Amino acid sequence: MMNIVSNNGFNKKNLITFSQKVGYKLPEDYIEFLQKHNGGYIKNSYSTYYHCGKHKFILTSMFGLGTKDDLLNQFEIYKNRIPNTCIPIGRDAGGNLVCLNLSKEKYGYVYFWDHEEENKYEKGKIAITDLYLIAESFNEFLNSIAEDSTTKLELDGYEVKKVWIDPDFLKELKDKSNK
Template structure:
């Protein structure tokens, strides 16, 4: 997937207001510059518990293909991923990379949501047991991806 166009700051503010969330600055910068897409460096190896993880794509704003769009995925995962997080990308098997958008100390943290371990969420303000911490910021996560040789 390649992004259809890059969003403006106004587009991002509209998205935040519509969904009642605040995106971290480093992620906003990424959307303004790249607006999603399939990165060449797509392999995450920093979580020993999960082993190698593949990032198929980052979602964007205002995309033509709904499945690549942040807003579309907010709807798909509503009630499945805690409200404090949004799906910002996926792997080839349907698992999601999630960004914490809560107004807590963990804002900006990146988690891996494993759909094979999906459970009914009791408390949508907490990280669910099928979510695994990957990084303390979007930038650190993105910079830790390596090229799959």
């Protein structure tokens, strides 16, 4: 179960504006989530995606409308970097994205976008088949989120050898810290 600190201020006009901007109707289960939480900060939670087996990722935020992690701003930042049938709806601890597919085929499916694989594709040429499946609906995705009970003892012996930060994400962090 997801442990979320919800954003305030859901506004139906923002939802209509966003839907018009992306050119797709959003799935009802996702709209219900926005109405209830309007995105938010996720605490101690993870989900999984599938690529040559099952992989965990730590979910840190879900984007909202008219919020600090605004859905429309995130869409504008990533629209040429993710499939054009998807919208970014959340982020993991490593700056990767959770994406919602809005095309007729696999409508409402939720995928994982790994920024480290972005350089494999020409700008604007990434396809839905290049992402990793998380769930076949937004509600299924929500139900897949579990509490992260990893303890410090389980992490002993691991060390960070290399860190890469997405330049757009770094700019966003710097902009927020200067406010």
